[in-house]
Every structure is written in C-alpha cells, then in structure tokens.
Amino acid sequence: MTAKRKGDQLRDCPAKLPLDILWLPKSVMRPAGPEISHTDCILVVGVSRPKLAAAFLTVIIVSLFLTFHVLYDGAVYNIQAAQAVSEHQLAFLANRVTHLNPGDMNTINHPMVFPNRVRFPKTRKRLPQTLIIGVRKCGTRALLEMLYLHPRIQKAGGEVHFFDRDENYLKGLEWYRKKMPHSFQGQITIEKSPSYFVSPEVPERVRAMNASIKLLLIVREPVTRAISDYTQLRSHAATAPLPLANSPHPQQQAYHLSTQSKFLGVQLENGDANDLSNNGHTSTGVGNTQTTSSAFPSASKSFEELAIFPNGTVNESYRPLIISMYHLHLHRWLEVFPREQLLVVNGDQLIEDPVSQLRRIENFLGIEHRINNMHFYFNETKGFYCLRYDSGDRCLRETKGRKHPHIDPLVVSKLRKFFAEHNQKFYELVGQDLGWPEE
Numbered sequence: 410m411t412a413k414r415k416g417d418q419l420r421d422c423p424a425k426l427p428l429d430i431l432w433l434p435k436s437v438m439r440p441a442g443p444e445i446s447h448t449d450c451i452l453v454v455g456v457s458r459p460k461l462a463a464a465f466l467t468v469i470i471v472s473l474f475l476t477f478h479v480l481y482d483g484a485v486y487n488i489q490a491a492q493a494v495s496e497h498q499l500a501f502l503a504n505r506v507t508h509l510n511p512g513d514m515n516t517i518n519h520p521m522v523f524p525n526r527v528r529f530p531k532t533r534k535r536l537p538q539t540l541i542i543g544v545r546k547c548g549t550r551a552l553l554e555m556l557y558l559h560p561r562i563q564k565a566g567g568e569v570h571f572f573d574r575d576e577n578y579l580k581g582l583e584w585y586r587k588k589m590p591h592s593f594q595g596q597i598t599i600e601k602s603p604s605y606f607v608s609p610e611v612p613e614r615v616r617a618m619n620a621s622i623k624l625l626l627i628v629r630e631p632v633t634r635a636i637s638d639y640t641q642l643r644s645h646a647a648t649a650p651l652p653l654a655n656s657p658h659p660q661q662q663a664y665h666l667s668t669q670s671k672f673l674g675v676q677l678e679n680g681d682a683n684d685l686s687n688n689g690h691t692s693t694g695v696g697n698t699q700t701t702s703s704a705f706p707s708a709s710k711s712f713e714e715l716a717i718f719p720n721g722t723v724n725e726s727y728r729p730l731i732i733s734m735y736h737l738h739l740h741r742w743l744e745v746f747p748r749e750q751l752l753v754v755n756g757d758q759l760i761e762d763p764v765s766q767l768r769r770i771e772n773f774l775g776i777e778h779r780i781n782n783m784h785f786y787f788n789e790t791k792g793f794y795c796l797r798y799d800s801g802d803r804c805l806r807e808t809k810g811r812k813h814p815h816i817d818p819l820v821v822s823k824l825r826k827f828f829a830e831h832n833q834k835f836y837e838l839v840g841q842d843l844g845w846p847e848e
C-alpha cells in the first residue's frame with residue numbers, strides 16, 4: 410500500500426525542489442513520441458537569469474579573491490626574504506658561497522632557500538683594515554666572533570700569522586690577501602693573531618702594509634692571564650704525541666723530542682684557531698695522544714713552581730709572566746703607531762658584559778651600533794656568554810674557558826704585587842687605569 414502511494418507521487422512528480430529543480434513527466438517534452446510512457450519522469454534543473462548572473466558574479470569574485478590572496482602572500486614572502494637578506498647575511502652568504510665545503514651547509518642562514526632570488530653584489534678579498542693583535546688568552550677569539558655579529562665586519566677564520574712568521578711574511582701581501590674572506594665595499598675585514606703583540610718585528614711590518622690600520626688590543630688582569638696561559642700550555646703538553654717508545658738510538662729519540670718541542674713551540678705560540686661549537690657541547694678533538702708529562706718535565710710542574718723560584722723571588726723569565734708585562738710589548742707598537750689608532754679592550758669586562766665593550770669598539774671603528782643583548786645569552790654549563798645567530802646558538806669551544814687549576818693564594822698575591830709596577834706603566838702608556846688588584 411505504501412509502495413503504491415510512492416509510485417503515484419513519482420508519477421505525478423509533485424515534488425518541487427528548491428533552486429528550480431523539478432521532476433517532470435517525460436511527456437511534457439515535445440515532440441512527445443508514442444514511445445514515451447506517461448509514467449516516466451525527467452529531472453529539469455532550471456536557473457533563472459538573475460540567479461545565473463549572481464552565480465557567475467560569485468565565481469568571479471571568489472576567483473579574484475583567491476588570486477589576490479596568492480599574489481599577496483607571495484609578495485609578503487619575498488619582502489620578508491629580502492629583509493632577511495640584510496647586508497650581513499649577504500656578506501655571510503657571499504663568504505660561504507666562496508668558502509663552502511659540504512660540512513658547512515647546515516650553518517647556512519635561511520636566505521639560501523632562495524638561491525635564485527639573492528643577487529650578490531661584487532665582493533672581493535681585501536687586506537684587513539683592523540687587526541686584533543693580542544693579547545693571547547685574553548679573549549681574542551671571543552672578541553672576533555662577537556664582532557662578526559656586526560653586518561659591517563668580516564673576519565679571517567683562523568690565525569694567519571702573516572706578520573710574525575717569516576715563512577709567511579716572505580710570501581708577500583698577495584698571499585695574505587688570499588687568506589682573507591670576501592667582503593663588500595664598506596665592510597671591515599679583521600684578522601686576529603695574538604702573537605703579533607709580542608713579536609718585535611710585527612709593528613713595522615703592519616705599518617708597511619697600512620699605516621692607518623686600526624688596532625684592537627684586548628687585555629686581562631695579568632696574573633689571571635698568566636694562569637690561563639699556563640693552563641693551556643699544560644693542556645697542550647699533556648696531549649702532545651709521545652716520543653717513539655722503542656727508538657733504538659738515543660740520538661733518534663733526541664731528534665723526536667726536539668721536533669716535538671718545535672711542534673709544541675708552535676702550539677704554544679698559537680692561540681686556538683678553533684672557534685665555535687654548538688650550545689656549549691664540547692668534544693676533545695684530540696686523537697691518538699698520550700700524556701707526556703714525563704717527556705716534558707715542565708708540563709708536570711705546578712704554576713707555583715714555574716712562576717716563583719725556591720728562594721721566593723718571581724721568575725721574570727717565565728714566558729707566561731713576560732707576556733703579561735703588557736707595557737714592554739705595547740711600547741714597541743706605540744713607537745710605530747699613534748695612540749689613537751689603538752683601542753684597549755677590557756677582556757675581563759668582555760666576559761662579564763660583552764655589549765659594553767663591543768659598543769666601544771663600534772665607536773672606535775666608526776660603525777653603527779648593531780650588536781646588542783639580543784645577540785647573547787648566558788650559558789650556565791659553559792659559564793660564559795654564548796652567541797645567538799639566526800641559524801642557532803653557539804658557544805666558543807672547550808679550549809676557551811678552561812677550568813684553571815687552584816693556585817696558592819699567597820703566590821697569586823705575590824704576583825699581583827710584582828705586577829703592580831708593570832701595570833702602572835701600562836696604564837700610563839694607554840692613558841687609562843684598568844684597576845687591576847695589587848695584591
């Protein structure tokens with residue numbers, strides 16, 4: 410019975426759907442042929458002209474909206490990319506593009522995603538316009554890496570030792586220039602080799618290259634610096650390779666020892682070419698080495714033994730102490746360069762409050778203030794400020810910020826008294842009292 414009623418409704422096709430969708434008997438179609446059954450229905454979808462027009466208009470508006478949206482997003486994306494490719498990043502990229510090795514790829518900043526859109530203006534290698542001349546263990550690496558946060562600064566990666574090593578100096582300025590990074594016009598190229606400060610021939614050689622060069626000298630409280638130096642020497646000696654154990658001839662053994670001493674000598678003179686590691690996580694980086702305290706007796710001696718003679722007087726010929734007598738070395742530089750061309754950076758303050766020292770340097774170099782607190786964060790594990798880049802956070806390697814051995818406070822006090830006079834001479838030379846403790 411119910412099925413019959415349904416059939417009747419279909420036959421009459423009374424159901425009028427919205428939007429002019431109708432079921433009509435096929436018989437309403439002309440010409441109605443004899444084969445047309447009165448029970449068949451057809452579906453007719455009818456749209457009135459105004460509705461059709463409205464539908465078209467809607468489709469056009471929606472398409473326009475979508476097109477505009479896509480174009481707008483693209484434009485914003487490009488503008489952001491262009492902003493991200495600031496001077497510094499362009500320089501960074503230019504530098505990376507020319508120095509890239511595959512391992513560096515993960516340090517590349519965001520804009521490399523758009524290699525087709527970034528256009529590098531012409532860059533070239535320039536001789537440095539600024540040198541960090543020393544002092545060893547006073548924060549020369551930290552200073553260089555921090556300055557490199559500035560878009561106007563380019564840095565030579567490692568220590569080039571052009572002016573203090575004859576074998577390099579004899580290769581000429583063109584050799585030196587090739588060791589420099591690519592830079593844009595207006596950028597300042599900086600190289601650091603801390604041994605420049607203590608090498609007598611260097612000031613004159615630097616002047617021969619560029620008499621108006623700007624010099625950065627970073628210093629630290631001299632006794633702490635000497636202890637840091639000792640810590641590094643001991644660490645290097647402890648990891649230097651051993652002489653051949655079963656060398657048949659004593660002469661041969663002596664040869665190996667002297668070669669190692671020479672090797673050590675180079676190591677000892679060098680600062681570390683290493684720079685940054687990820688987030689303070691460190692690696693030893695020394696393979697296949699054994700302790701050599703027996704081969705290098707001084708390596709097993711304490712700082713106290715090396716710095717103070719058994720009779721209680723200061724060993725003034727102990728190299729870490731000589732390097733800390735800053736005035737002796739600075740004197741030579743000021744005979745060659747006017748005082749205004751040299752800025753003394755406080756290395757102890759660079760550790761405590763990097764931005765204040767960097768501000769002074771920005772002024773000295775005549776570049777705008779761009780490095781600020783946002784570029785640093787204090788890493789509790791490392792115990793030092795680390796650097797914040799667009800590409801991630803970086804701390805200096807483990808060779809920077811080593812734990813110093815405990816030193817007898819009486820020895821520290823004795824050395825501070827000894828240095829008071831030397832420090833005074835240094836203050837007079839630079840016209841600035843750094844306030845280092847006198848006992």
Ligand SMILES: Nc1ncnc2c1ncn2[C@@H]1O[C@H](COP(=O)(O)OS(=O)(=O)O)[C@@H](OP(=O)(O)O)[C@H]1O
Nearest residue numbers: 545546547548549550551637680681793809810811
């Ligand atoms: N931010 C930051 N992180 C780590 N280390 C820092 C930092 N700022 C300054 N320093 C100090 O730098 C000292 C090493 O100095 P140098 O780089 O001049 O050493 S080297 O001569 O190049 O070997 C190193 O000396 P030690 O602490 O004795 O290892 C550090 O005290």
